[in-house]
Structure formats: structure tokens, C-alpha cells
Amino acid sequence: MDYDLIIKIATVCIGLVGATKGLYDLSIGRRSKLREEYKFAKEFFDFSNVNKDIHPYLREKGYQAIAGDATMSGKEVEYLLSLNRPDQALKDYVMGRKYLEHLPSHGNLQIRFKEKYKSRWSRRWRMYSYLILYFTFAFAGFAPLIFSSYFHMDLRNAMTAFAISVVAFGPYALWFIRSAAKIYRSQKLVDNQGQHTQRIILSVGSVDK
Helix, strand or coil: CCHHHHHHHHHHHHHHHHHHHHHHHHHCCCCCCHHHHHHHHHHHHHHHHHCCCCCHHHHHHHHHHHHCCCCCCHHHHHHHHCECCHHHHHHHHHHHHHHEEECCCCCCCCEEECHHHCCHHHHHHHHHHHHHHHHHHHHHHHHHHHCCCCCCCCHHHHHHHHHHHHHHHHHHHHHHHHHHHHHHHHHHHHHHHHCECCCCCCCCHHHHC
């Protein structure tokens, strides 16, 4: 039994797990500029609370700036801000918007999966497929290092082959893990709507007038 190969494979697997968490943290905005976000949100809410007749355009743009998505409506952001951990709810919604829809007329639970993704199975097979593809492409990226001894490659050739494989397979691995994270965060958002605070910071009724 080739213990050297086993150790290499185990090392790569451990590295993939760590890389997965790092990419996942990055995909949900862990590295966002929190101080700048806080400063803008505070100024916007303070200004809106003092100026009740704020122009609908400014209110809408303020909400979009808080969400970081110019395609979102004020009502979408308003509802998300009423949930527990509104910052995470906003990030989850922006990230998983492909799979979700906002239905204001559905009471307290207004975020639902689109018809195509309502079935739990339809989401699971996609997420698991993305994860399998992620590990496949990530493993392919490390393959030159794992099997270099079998092909009698010296360090220079092994590193060259590794650099090429990372460039070739790395972007696909990143795309697949991000796609899996989108489905996962969408599910978390839908499930956590039950933890509703019933608190709306601003009214956006004027937005639709």
C-alpha cells in the first residue's frame, strides 16, 4: 500500500474542506465593510425618520443601497429588515434571489421559493450536484501535486502543472461552491421567516404612490 499517496490525498481533502468554508464565508459577505454599512444605514434611517416626506426616489435608492442591489424594491427590503438578523436576511435574499420570490400579500411569511424550486428534492439534487462538481474540479486542480511522483515529475514541472490546473479548474470549482451556497442560504432564509420581529423601521408606502 502506498502510504505516501494516502497522506497526499488526505491532505488535499482537508484543504478542500477548509477552502470550502472560506469560500462559503466569502459568498455570504463575511468580508463586507461593516463600518461603512453601519454609517450609511444610520444616516439614512436618521434622515428618513426626521424627514417624513422624503421623496420616494430617495427612499427607494436608500433601501437599494442598504441591500447592495439596485434591482430590489423598497417593499422587499422593508420586509427583510423586519426579520431577525436583518443584515443576514438581506445578504441571503440577494444571494439566493434566483430561487426566491417576494409575495407581499402572503402575510408574515412573504418569501417563498419559485415554482420550479418549491420541491425540496428539486433543491437538494441541485445542491448536492454542485457540491460533487466542486470537489471534483477542486481535486482536479490539486491532481498534479498528488500524482507527481507517479509521473516522475520534478518539483518545477509539478508546480507548473499545478498552476495550470488551478487556472483551468479553479474558476469552475468556485462557481459550483457558490451555486450550492445560494441554494443553502435561500433555504435558511425561507425557514427563518418564522422568527419574525414584527418591526418595520421605515414605511415605504410612499414608494408605490
